[in-house]
Amino acid sequence: METTLQNALKAAFKELFNYDVEEIELQPTRKEFEGAYTFVMFSFLKAVRQKPEELGQKLGDYLVEKLPEVSAYNVANKGFLNISLSEKVWIDAFAQMVNNENFGQLPAQNQKVMVEYSSPNTNKPLHLGHLRNNFLGYSVAKILEAAGYEVVKANLVNDRGVHICKSMLAYTKYGQGETPASSGKKGDHLIGKYYVEFDKRMKEEVKPILKQVAQGDFSLFTPAEEQNIKNFQTKIAKIQQDIEQEQKNLPALKGQLLASFDEDFQELFNEWESTDLATSSTFKKYIDNASFGKKQAPLVKLIRRMIKLYNSIGKEEGNIKQLANNKTALMGEVTEMLQKWEAKDPDTVKLWKTMNGWVYDGFNATYKAIGVDFDQMYYESETYLLGKEIIEDGLNQGLFYTKPDGSVWSKLPPEISPNDKLLLRSNGTSVYMTQDLGTADEKYKDHQIDKSIYVIGNEQDYHCLVLFHILKELGRPYAEGLYHLSYGMVDLPTGKMKSREGTVIDADDLLVEVKETAQDRTDKLGKLEGMSEAEKEEIYRIISLGALKYTLLRVDPKKRMLFDKEESVDFQGDAGPFVQMNYVRTRSILRKAAALGINTNESWQIADLHPMESELIMLLLQYEQIVADAAGLIDPKMGYNPSLVAQYAYNLAKTYSQFFAECPILKTPDNSAESMERRKFRIALSTKTGEVIKKALSLLGIEVPERM
Numbered sequence: 001m002e003t004t005l006q007n008a009l010k011a012a013f014k015e016l017f018n019y020d021v022e023e024i025e026l027q028p029t030r031k032e033f034e035g036a037y038t039f040v041m042f043s044f045l046k047a048v049r050q051k052p053e054e055l056g057q058k059l060g061d062y063l064v065e066k067l068p069e070v071s072a073y074n075v076a077n078k079g080f081l082n083i084s085l086s087e088k089v090w091i092d093a094f095a096q097m098v099n100n101e102n103f104g105q106l107p108a109q110n111q112k113v114m115v116e117y118s119s120p121n122t123n124k125p126l127h128l129g130h131l132r133n134n135f136l137g138y139s140v141a142k143i144l145e146a147a148g149y150e151v152v153k154a155n156l157v158n159d160r161g162v163h164i165c166k167s168m169l170a171y172t173k174y175g176q177g178e179t180p181a182s183s184g185k186k187g188d189h190l191i192g193k194y195y196v197e198f199d200k201r202m203k204e205e206v207k208p209i210l211k212q213v214a215q216g217d218f219s220l221f222t223p224a225e226e227q228n229i230k231n232f233q234t235k236i237a238k239i240q241q242d243i244e245q246e247q248k249n250l251p252a253l254k255g256q257l258l259a260s261f262d263e264d265f266q267e268l269f270n271e272w273e274s275t276d277l278a279t280s281s282t283f284k285k286y287i288d289n290a291s292f293g294k295k296q297a298p299l300v301k302l303i304r305r306m307i308k309l310y311n312s313i314g315k316e317e318g319n320i321k322q323l324a325n326n327k328t329a330l331m332g333e334v335t336e337m338l339q340k341w342e343a344k345d346p347d348t349v350k351l352w353k354t355m356n357g358w359v360y361d362g363f364n365a366t367y368k369a370i371g372v373d374f375d376q377m378y379y380e381s382e383t384y385l386l387g388k389e390i391i392e393d394g395l396n397q398g399l400f401y402t403k404p405d406g407s408v409w410s411k412l413p414p415e416i417s418p419n420d421k422l423l424l425r426s427n428g429t430s431v432y433m434t435q436d437l438g439t440a441d442e443k444y445k446d447h448q449i450d451k452s453i454y455v456i457g458n459e460q461d462y463h464c465l466v467l468f469h470i471l472k473e474l475g476r477p478y479a480e481g482l483y484h485l486s487y488g489m490v491d492l493p494t495g496k497m498k499s500r501e502g503t504v505i506d507a508d509d510l511l512v513e514v515k516e517t518a519q520d521r522t523d524k525l526g527k528l529e530g531m532s533e534a535e536k537e538e539i540y541r542i543i544s545l546g547a548l549k550y551t552l553l554r555v556d557p558k559k560r561m562l563f564d565k566e567e568s569v570d571f572q573g574d575a576g577p578f579v580q581m582n583y584v585r586t587r588s589i590l591r592k593a594a595a596l597g598i599n600t601n602e603s604w605q606i607a608d609l610h611p612m613e614s615e616l617i618m619l620l621l622q623y624e625q626i627v628a629d630a631a632g633l634i635d636p637k638m639g640y641n642p643s644l645v646a647q648y649a650y651n652l653a654k655t656y657s658q659f660f661a662e663c664p665i666l667k668t669p670d671n672s673a674e675s676m677e678r679r680k681f682r683i684a685l686s687t688k689t690g691e692v693i694k695k696a697l698s699l700l701g702i703e704v705p706e707r708m
Contacts, residue, residue: 012062017048035082052078109148115141116454121158121165122359127504133342137455138372139642147631155374162379165337170198194680205328225326300470386438451481488560518544548577554646582653586690604680612659649696
């Protein structure tokens with residue numbers, strides 16, 4: 001129908017104004033207006049020399065005259081033509097949908113896409129941030145499959161490098177032969193314990209070095225490092241001056257506006273004046289609230305500027321700390337261990353294999369619990385050598401260069417960075433870029449992919465930009481098909497998660513906590529009487545995992561998100577259990593219909609629709625377009641976005657809930673033929689809605705229970 005309307009509007013412009021229109025875009029009419037499709041006319045007004053109301057009336061009259069499917073129109077807000085369709089259109093469209101066994105599966109694209117996600121380090125267990133990554137990657141893969149692509153789900157395991165050696169060194173020094181069996185810990189949790197231990201010891205060791213730096217003693221550093229530190233210190237001093245200037249404006253604004261804030265914010269604000277709480281997500285949650293920010297605009301703007309300044313100081317202090325860390329004895333031992341590993345020292349490799357084996361056992365248990373899987377596993381320990389070969393080829397082609405210390409670099413164009421990119425350290429050890437170059441080649445060799453999607457957090461935006469640039473410079477045939485699905489980090493109410501400090505929400509623990517909450521709330525509904533404990537446990541699992549996945553996927557991937565555990569397990573409103581509950585309602589209707597002896601497979605015949613029936617059919621018909629949009633078939637930059645599917649699933653469930661309340665499905669006013677046909681139709685509409693809810697949730701990796 002959409003194509004029919006688009007062609008008719010093109011014909012209208014040609015006949016009425018002798019104006020050729022190449023493309024007509026239609027969108028679903030907003031709920032507050034009458035209509036099914038909306039045509040935005042603003043960009044055409046000048047070309048046809050018409051006022052909005054005049055153009056809308058002429059186009060609307062043309063459509064009503066030429067298309068029997070168009071029943072009415074209205075012009076809203078001086079530029080929006082809302083088009084209503086006859087009830088017969090919706091009835092016929094729904095009948096076709098019911099008879100289409102492949103509804104929701106788009107035609108084959110004849111392209112192969114790899115989605116790389118998870119990519120954990122083998123020095124810690126999976127945490128909340130990993131869950132967002134895994135759920136995003138798995139969902140994008142499912143969406144692309146529904147959009148007609150052949151999909152390969154891949155996992156690149158970061159199983160080597162400096163971070164891995166930190167855990168290995170800490171275990172060697174402090175582990176005393178502890179194993180998963182002797183400790184009672186999952187392997188990934190045990191190794192994560194030593195990653196945190198390393199960071200704790202490092203902090204103590206770096207303190208005197210940072211003290212020397214603060215006193216102007218740079219004897220441990222090279223002249224170049226000393227100059228870098230001084231540059232960082234100069235930046236910090238300038239930022240502190242800016243903060244002091246902003247603070248002069250604070251008392252007046254505080255006196256004028258703070259009194260109208262709630263007590264929690266006032267307390268938080270007063271604490272912030274003497275601490276670094278400005279960087280906490282709890283604080284940001286207040287000032288990022290649209291209505292709150294509008295109400296207190298002057299103070300909020302000032303606070304935002306100060307938060308940005310504080311964050312800038314943190315960045316520069318982090319740069320200094322990194323240089324100081326490299327001067328500790330512990331980091332020297334880590335570097336030595338990495339060199340031994342790359343030289344295939346037997347004892348080092350044996351320890352590495354043992355510890356990684358423990359971690360893999362832990363990872364596999366978590367992957368099974370969260371319901372994600374992979375078609376292809378890659379390991380950086382197997383691909384980093386390929387990266388070294390690529391770098392050697394690049395040197396021979398004159399694309400890279402070697403510095404006097406032996407390190408290898410790539411010169412980057414100014415639009416990417418004024419700084420060059422390190423590809424190989426002076427001691428011959430590889431960096432992340434080294435192994436990523438090798439992995440990219442290996443992926444293409446294995447699967448001849450047309451597109452490769454990297455699901456990686458936005459803190460790696462620059463890394464991916466440089467990686468893709470270098471692969472294009474090297475002339476790789478797959479380079480144009482690379483895409484970075486950059487997603488925002490997950491913050492806690494107390495600030496950013498840091499694995500090395502142990503301030504993370506552990507994935508395994510979170511699964512248990514959410515399941516306990518799901519069990520408590522489900523039991524209170526009292527709908528599971530007569531079920532075995534095993535059946536109940538399965539329902540608790542489905543509901544809790546659905547709640548967690550929906551919470552992490554309903555937010556646009558590009559946006560940073562604040563995770564609040566209590567909100568994530570809210571079973572009301574825009575939440576996974578609410579969507580699941582409405583699927584369960586559709587199944588309950590079918591069971592009750594069967595108990596009444598109603599044949600739910602019989603055809604039906606009706607002539608008119610209740611407004612909620614029309615609205616539900618319109619939403620169902622949008623499903624395939626949602627899949628196309630979420631897959632990026634029209635615009636890849638707007639695609640790869642499971643939040644579109646989550647939003648659709650919620651809207652469909654909400655509309656069905658309203659339909660359920662307003663339109664009796666099994667009860668009829670009488671036994672007339674018309675009432676019987678209406679009942680059969682509503683059962684069919686309820687059934688199809690359940691099927692589409694299930695399809696949509698499956699694209700998010702969410703299962704549905706039969707009862708809850």
